[in-house]
Amino acid sequence: MDSLITLLPELNKSFLETLIMVGIGLVVALVLGLPLGLLLFVTDRGLFLENKWIKGVVGVIVNLIRSVPFIILLVFLFPFTNFLLGTTTGPVAASVALSVAAIPFYARIVESSARDIDHGVIEAAIACGASPWLIIKDILFPEIKSGLISGLTITAISLIGYSAMAGAIGGGGIGDLAIRYGYYRYDNFVMFTTVIILIVLVQAVQYIGDFFAKTVKKHG
Amino acid sequence: MISIQQLSKVYPSKQGDVVGVDDVTLSIEKGEIFGIVGYSGAGKSTLLRCMNILERPTSGKVVIDGIDLLSLSGKKLREARQSIGMIFQGFHLAMSKTVVDNVAFALKASGVKKDERRERSLELLELVGLSDKAHQYPAQLSGGQKQRVSIARALANDPKVLLCDEATSALDPNTTKSILQLLKRINEKLGLTIVLITHEMEVVKDICHRCAVMEEGRVVEQGRTYDMFAFPKEELTKRFIQTVLDFHIPEALLEQSSGSVVHLTFAGEVAGQSIVSDLLQSHPVKANILHGKVDYIQDKALGTFVMDLSGTKEAVEEAINSLRKTLNDVEVWRDGFTDHSLARAK
DSSP states (O other), X not given: OXXXXXXXXXXXXXXXXXXXXXXXXXXXXXXXXXXXXXXXXHTSTTSTTOOHHHHHHHHXXXXXXXXXXXXXXXXXXXXXXXXXXXXXXXXXXXXHHHHHHHHHHHHHHHHHHHHTSOHHHHHHHHXXXXXXXXXXXXXXXXXXXXXXXXXXXXXXXXXXXXXXHHIIIIIOHHHHHIIIIIITSOOHHHHHHHHHHHHHHHHHHHHHHHHHHHHHOOOO | OEEEEEXXXXXXXXXXXXXXXXXXXXXXXXXXXXXXXXXXXXXXXXXXXXXXXXXXXXXXXXXXXXXXXXXXXXXXXXXXXXXXXXEETTOOOOTTSOHHHHHHHHHHHTTOOXXXXXXXXXXXXXXXXXXXXXXXXXXXXXXXXXXXXXXXXXXTTOOSEEEEESTTTTXXXXXXXXHHHHHHHHHHHHOOEEEEEESOHHXXXXXXXXXXXXETTEEEEEEEXXXXXXXXXXXXXXXXXXHHHXXXXXXXXXXXXXXXXXXXXXXXXXXXXXXHHHHHHHSSOEEEEEEEEEEEETTEEEEEEEEEEXXXXXXXXXXXXXXXXXXXXXXEEEOTTSHHHHHHHO
């Protein structure tokens, strides 16, 4: 019990850092990954903004980023992070690499949930004379809203995992704590505590995500 | 209203080009219900989708209400599409929108103001008889109700033309009837030109003024629906008509017939005349009716009779000849006086 109380301030700080990293990553994923995913979808073959070039180029960039293992991406992006923030340590610095990884990850999820919708609905909208923007905003988006939230949940949980790696090289957060105490000092108590916290966090994220995904899905 | 000239649609593929529509020329009048019939793969759906450029034809012309659709693109094409409604076999409603919002979407596409959208959508739902379902979601509706919503959506922008892509093929016979009645009512009430494609001749028989039969991307025969039923020329047309008019007389009954079995079609004016009773009075033959049916196509009668004519060989032959003078479709299904049957009679 004593060890828990001494650990508490550090635990709080780490938890907050993890939340900051994951939070920034998620926001960036939503702001940039969502439009990118929709772009990948609507420029696909047979779709209303079919464009081989855009689809090809964006697709390749997305695959490039996704094929770099996160820990390498993290190091690889150090110069960029340094240029952007003037530092490569701390949760905000770590969130740069997390964001870069999250954008293509979420974009692919958005694209695949958009593929699940019935093409006929899009076709009917085209037959109504709707503009591409109106179709995206008024048909595509509401039809996949639930999938977008589920996708965001998956992204959040992946980011929690990635954030531990970011922590290992100076990003802070729960992962950092686990490595410093659990790995370097063989302190099993800290190790178990962090694992339990991560389990609870992931469960909570999944539960909240499912709740919202269900709420927006009002198909009657 | 709709003029299609030498329209072709070719899909290039690695195994060579696949021809979807092959040099089709059609002209559809204002206020008409025009049916296009064919088996699946005949190209009728592709042809229909070329009429609002959901598919861009490889060559040819599509002129609707004086506008050459292929000369348009972008905003102009979208505006043209607003005056061409379309409904589909799969309804294609947005599942995340309520019924009224599905209809309002079409109005939004044409830039109608919000208050007006709502009012107009409710009016349209009343027209299709779904006012009470306005705030439900499509998943809560039956197939027929969904199709009514999609009809309301298609009519939202006061189109001049309504394209129906197998609109009743996913519905049960009763619902099909009610949807067809609705289309007929809209056609009469709004003077809307309707083009529908189907593989069911029954649909054509019920509501189409004129129709065309398609096979392998080509229109093999077209004309007024009644004429197509009464005097089909092509083998394919006959096959489609049989699906509606067909009947089966047991082989054994034909074997037992005492004379010649003739099949008569009464079309046009003769359908109302007393030809059979006249025949029996003027010729010394007896008639045993094996089958008799009158179909009403576009409110005109089309009669089909199968009779077993018996008597002397000469009398029967003469009777058949006299029938041929008044009717243009007399088929002898079984000649009771050939050697073969005589041999058996002994």
